[in-house]
Amino acid sequence: MLSEKLVEVLAAVEVLHLPTTVELRRAYRHVGTALDYMRAHFSDIDTMVEVADACGISTRTLESAFRLVLGTRPYAVLTAFRLEEARRLLSRPDSAPTVTEAAIACGFSHLGRFAAAYRARFGEAPSTTRSRRGAVRHGPKDTARTFFQGAAEFG
Known part of the structure; x- marks a missing residue:
């Protein structure tokens, strides 16, 4: 050709x-x-x-x-490794670190750049990932228990 x-x-x-x-x-x-x-x-x-x-x-x-x-570029791959680890840390159901602690633990020194890169990669803020982790920990059983405790008060 x-x-x-x-x-x-x-x-x-x-x-x-x-x-x-x-x-x-x-x-x-x-x-x-x-x-x-x-x-x-x-x-x-x-x-x-x-x-x-x-x-x-x-x-x-x-x-x-x-x-x-x-x-x-190699730096892009390094950033991807860091972001994946930060997401893993923020998603842990047990004692997850704060967003700042996760960013620093993963090698990010500028928190604003970390948050922007995290949002670009995962489509949500790091704090959203961390707060959803809390929602998973307090799943359906806890929600049902809270509902029934509240219902007992009325009745």
């Missing part, structure tokens, strides 16, 4: 760089190592330099590998 020919021509004159199999394998390995590190240390990571150092590569190589393999 014409599009395939165009890609061949652009690659031949080095206008378009197509990754080789070796480059792809290397990129997948770098991304896998970085993901493992991010999962284990998501709340402690301050910069992508730390992640790159843990992988034994430069930040530029890390960025390139993420773009090639996942089509996104």
